[in-house]
Amino acid sequence: MAKGKEMMGPPSILIPCSYISTESNKTGAWRFLRPRYEEKTSPCSAACPAGEDIGRIEMLATQGLFKEAWETILWENPFPGVCGRVCYHPCERACNRGEFDEAIAIHTIERFLSDTAARNDFKPVLERLPARKEKIAIIGSGPGGLAGAYFLALLGYGCDVFESMPEPGGVLRWGIPSYRLPLSALRNDVSQIESQGVRIYTGRRITRDLLEDMYGTYDGVFVCCGHSASRSLGIPGENLKGVTNGLDFLRRVREGEIPSVEGLSVIIGGGNTAVDVARSVIRFGGKALIAYRRRRQDMPAFEDEVAMLLDEGVELRELVAPITITEESGEYVLTLGSMKVAGEDTDGRARVERDGDTTEEIRVKRVFKAIGEVAAESWFEPPEKGTDIKILNTCVMVNRPDHPAVVFGGDLTAGFKSVVNAVASGKEAAIALDIVFRKGLDSVDEGLADCMVGDGPAHSMEIHMKGERYKRSSHIVPYEEINTDYFSFTQGITQPRLLRDERLTSFEEVDLKISASVAMRESERCFNCGLCNQCDNCYIYCPDMSVVHDSSIQGRHVDYDYCKGCGICVVECPRNAMSLEEED
């Protein structure tokens, strides 16, 4: 060992003096367990229908790399501004930090990142595949259609989106009120999507005939027209003048109309539409009462929204169903029948039935119907049976010899209707079409399974495009695998909000912005489950100097010549980004 020699010098006095190093002992031969770097899947990312790489997003945000964090969202979801605001964030329910103290406020950070991107006019640099000759038509510019077009554009396809309304966005534009989703947030996301080469043709209503025409010009069609027809109540009086569809009301509000809502309005239903109608009525100075046939905990509307609704003074009547509506001197009499719980539905919600003959009458100024929406036209619905139909997770694909591949997605095929589920559906449609064009129909199932996040059902574009994430193990890191010795209890952030009184008089956004320092403090709480954040514990604690820094992305490797396989690096990795395996 030259180094050893230099260090010790030749023996000059008559005592034995070592002059070589121990490096000739290859202690790696002792090893029967082998540590290795293996990034894994964080539970939040597996719970996100869009499969966002949340652990990495938080890591980048912590480092102040806001643009990179935003781009990491854009790999998997083109709607950070929208989803940071209106998503029901299933990720946070799965967050490991929730078992330790409080879940990470993932959606708040997502919104912060998109606001920051907009303020600084960031231009994302995204991974794209080379252009291809196939062109795809997308019908509907809701979150599903636009996500589909965006991902197809990244995969190299030319995309034309056709939208019947004068502006894109679907429910995001004409449904969800601006106190939850300001127009600017939607427009930022949409223009980012357009900047990827997606063309949106508004005011272009597609009919069944026009669809047939498209078969000649396009190589694939994605039908994503949403659910815009209100379900009917099926009771006498529902067609009276004072009884309107909740969704129409919301659309008129977003078109800029200021409706007159004096007196009491009753909203029938328990979903997002009902809640948004009630909260809008309150803001226009009216009184609102929601009549719902089941209980609060059974409402399909998102929990947080219901809590705010009650806070804003909307009354909620549970276990009542409308029986008749009659007109009486310019007002209406709504008769409600009591309901009772009679078991549980398959989805865990209460099944209800009439509770005897008890009824009650309420005098109201108007009634809004909001008991759910369905497809407006029958051809929006995918065919139910046939050998040429492929039922995917969130889409239905039809491949007939006489026309190009057609995929139905978004609300039209959703088990659970939400913005992020529509995005997931757009992504699945894009990936499925990509596989059809590149490898053929027979490869679709396998190809989709290959790009799942964890055990699915979410898919990842980054995995499909064989980015870094492709190398990750699908193992979902549970809380027990986090070395919590490296974390201390810290309180999560509380979302700053407009005061209640301020909310009641305007359509200003209720949730306020947070500062960069608050966002960084919050993202720093993230365990980064399964991901290496270069903490270097493996290097620091190695008794055998067998973790060696290098210039790879990992930044280090294990020197198996000397590693004795003690396993300290694996146990001391705070976030389970290493694995220990038996030597064979």
Place this chain on the structure above:
Amino acid sequence: MEQTMHENEYLYSGHVACSGCGAAIAMRFLLKALGEKTIIVLPACCWSIIAGPYPQSSLKVPVIHSAFEAGGAVASGVRAALDVKGDTETTVVTWAGDGGTFDIGFQALSGAVERNEDFIYVCYDNEAYMNTGIQRSSSTPYGAWTTTTPGIEWKKLRKKNIVEALVAHRIPYAATANIAFPEDLVRKAKKAKEIKGSRFLHIYSSCPTGWRIPSEMSIKIARMAVQTNIFPLYEVEDGVNYTINYKSKEYPVREYFKLQGRFKHLSDKDLEQIQEMVNEDWQRLLKKA
């Protein structure tokens, strides 16, 4: 963590410490803190083997092997020789195990620090004579199995409080450190380096082989020793000024004991008694700080 931890390596791979050896980690951290101008005096201990068989060395700094009982004396001599040569830069470090510190080397250590010799004495403590086959030392804790305290004859005497014995000499600096707290360890070693006179570091170093623990738990168990107050992190300046460096989580000692084979015979009652002993020692320490 400060940069020191991520660079500057003064150990060679290929040393023959057992898998997961805490003493190897302890040496690695110490040298990262002290740097290459360091001479190690090595009385008989596990490290006599880890430092390499002739003609090999696992250390990039000079090492003098010495007799078991002579750590304090040899270091005094080395210091004197360096002084004669006018070398004031080099730090002399005696690196001894608990046997060489608590028992066999105690008189030479006591003599050297009484003279306030200018050196750092480090005891890496693995709580028994591990290298010779796990015989108990006066550092072996109450309750432990060793080959000389086997079966029902497990050690029923307390561990000697070596830091207090050194503090009684009123040396300029004495501190405890632990391999699971590298920043604290490195800070203390750097601080010791800057102080003149006798300095004493007592480093907790887990021993997978002797403690009957899985090698990967080496650091985890070391950390628990601090979290349970079994091995508090503190430093004492000039024999009087106490500072406690870590606000303990006060985990129950049971958590620490149940992970280790050397304690597996202990009953709940024994553990309760140990808990009381630990609480008592901790209260005593708090009063001094």
